[in-house]
Amino acid sequence: MTKWMLSRPESLTETEQLLTAVLSNCLELDALNRHVRFFAQMLTGRQGERLPQWLDAVRRDDLPSLHALAAGIDHDRDAVIAGLTLPWNSGVVEGHVNRIKMLKRQMFGRAGFSLLRKRVLLAT
Template sequence: MERGLHHGPRPVRGAPRARIRRRRERRQGVRAKAPRSLPSRRSAPQESLGAGRDQLDHPHPDRLDDDQAQQLKAVLARCPELEQTAQHIRAFAELMNNREGRHLGQWIDRVQADDLPALHSFVNGLGQDLDAVVAGLSLRYSSGAVEGHNNKIKMLKRQMFGRANFDLLRKRVLLAA
């Protein structure tokens, strides 16, 4: 079979599907629907945003209202693996919030005792650099400020790509610091 030979109807070129649909609707006398506009950010209900940024989508289980608590309880009752996972995640959150990195080994042992492959993968990742994880969970020091500066420099670098030379980039980085 030679290249370039078409067997069957040739594809229509240069006519997007929307244009074809509009033509067909005009012929049939059907009026096209007006495109729906998305709601603006200001029209979103404010009560759904929660009190803080951490509560936008997933509020802390202790801060759920009665209806939400009942829904969570029903979902966890239907799936024992999900209940175990939730318990382990809450325990890990307590380790992080209370800076109790010294108890991480016990938490890892409890997770490995259960049959939860997703958490086993997480625990294996923690085990690859256990000393650093324990230090991160125990010490009050944070690299957040350094990470913020790195993020800002990368953003400036992306903005300046192809626009000017290194001297101008250097000036913008120093002014931003």
């Protein structure tokens, strides 16, 4: 089901196109499908200005799990809108932070700060 919802409709096989039949029989899945596709369009099209519209639509439907997601997004709405709109991201920095944390976990209890520092500086 998740693969069906996250794939572009035109790229689904005939078997996977049974999604329309499933969605017509379950109103909750149909609403979830609409919200997922709308969010995917915002994400891929850098249309962060449409986020408030999406949040309002999510709150109108009885989907508690999406309500939790909407509440989380509301805590930092401006940052989420910027992330969905601007072409810049912190992916490279996050990758380096993740790598350093992995090295730190590997070294825990084995050596002191000086060796950890050398491994971080020498790791590429």
